[in-house]
Amino acid sequence: MIAIQLPDGSKRPFDGPVTVGQVAASIGAGLAKAALGGRVDGKLVDLSFLIERDAQLAIVTEKDADGLELIRHSTAHLLAYAVKELFPDAQVTIGPVIENGFYYDFAYKRPFTPEDLAAIEVKMQELAKKDEKVERRVLPRDEAIAYFKGLGEAYKAELIGAIPAGEEVSLYREGAFEDLCRGPHVPSTGKLKHFKLMKVAGAYWRGDHRNEMLQRVYGTAWCTKEDLAAYLTRLEEAEKRDHRRLGAELDLFHLDEHSPGTVFWHPKGWTVWQEVEQYMRRVYRDNGYQEVKGPQIVDRVLWEKSGHWEKYRDAMFTTESDKREYALKPMNCPGHILIFKQGVKSYRDLPLRYGEFGQCHRNEPTGGLHGIMRVRAFTQDDGHIFCTEDMILPECVVYTELLQKVYKDFGFTDILYKVATRPAARIGSDEIWDKAEHALMESLRRSGCEFVIAPGDGAFYGPKIEYTLKDALGREWQCGTMQVDFSMAQRLDAHYVAEDSSHRPPVMLHRAIVGSLERFIGILIEQHAGALPAWLAPTQVVIASISEGQADYAQEVAKMLQKQGLRAQADVRADKITYKIRSHSLQKVPYILVVGDKEKANRSVAVRARGNQDLGVMGLDDFQSKIAADIAAKV
Structure with a gap:
């Protein structure tokens, strides 16, 4: 029983x-x-x-998250089944679940075409309708190797060969197709109804560029027809908002193969950058941070002492001079410790808050680069708070409140909170980690924030809070972080004089609000579909003349607004006013002021707001008050 x-x-x-x-x-x-x-x-x-x-x-x-996982995993196998039905010579390799779907890698003699993808999807639908039972069986390792070699599936045989001798492996069969897999799977193919193949891309076998190039077919799968349709609609909207496309259309930046993974900022884009940076600089100033600046190139010895060399060496750009090895800094924290060490620090000086717009370099894989969202050279709004153990909790509480205000000013109000706890490979005692993790969790409780735990996802030197914002499409972007570090200052021999005159290492809080400015600006572009709010827009106002007779007045208004600190420009081209309005509307300018003879005579402007809103005729003072209020309110 x-x-x-x-x-x-x-x-x-x-x-x-x-x-x-x-x-x-x-x-x-x-x-x-x-x-x-x-x-x-x-x-x-x-x-x-x-x-x-x-x-x-x-x-x-299907109402459970696990149900969707099972459906996507099983649909990946259905994809492989369909490919083998249509292209018997293709070899199957691996097919995992990924965010919003799945992929499967294939070895085949020629590239799959869009027509091939359409045919594969039709075949998948046919196989699903057969409602074939999905059955599991177990084989000894060596027997499984022989089985897949007999099928001509060399990649599967190689995968199994990496499993220790004497082990058993599980296989799943549906109809004429059998695949190596741990499972689990849905009970039959009839459960797989709402899927779509998205694209095909190249991928190296086992992710190693020295291996063969395979073909990776991506797909998405959902529990309901409505969920699938909603996802495809979100994708369509995301494509319209793609920061790479908008960056070119709005003349903000470009990417160039002469310097892969770095950004060439154009005047308009650099204006947006400066607005973000200057805003964050005011945040530093108003919240007790002292801005510092560290060097780009630092001796390898420092990175070894801090522990970064062991963990991040493969991602570092290095150089050599005078028989010494240096690295372009991948992060700013060791430099801030060296600044802290200059001169004697007392407990009375703590908390000491340093902030830096620090440019970092990381040698990201070429395949991982993505517009300005994932680059090799980036600038962080990086800050480090040197404090005592008793100060951790209040500092974290104040920081969360500050971060929430910053995100709200940029248009984000939906924030997710996650506490990443100790990883297996770490430095410091369990007692220290207990204190650090407790302080982070308690700070969020006191801030009234619900949070989840991410076991083992902390940094090697300390646990962290990850602050993730949701954008207009419901996508999640992890930007902010707060990390508690009891170890690095001590490793680099940093101390302060305590109240009892002893020398103690400070606790170091690593924090960033927007994170990479490049990535954050990319998020902003997509959040607002390029129509940045007036306070961030590279051009805030255009004054367009109807005819040559108002050119002088348009230029006068532009200069007057510029003196008020606005980014204004006059458009006195000989083009028709409808063309000018359309041109600047496509550039997503917040306000277009049209001036004709009547406006010139009355010292007024006809105001058109973004989105084809006609706000009517206003006096200059009234318009100035309106846009000033918009900018102050961050709308």
């Missing part, structure tokens, strides 16, 4: 071993039909999984 405990606390007795599917059927026919898998004592399993002892069980349906 065994007892199965369900999520509501009730228990169901069974005479002997029972499968997850049988338990679902015992509860009701409706649940049995909807079931996709189960969680047995927390582990995700197939419906065919045999429960042989007392256990806790949750039946997984």
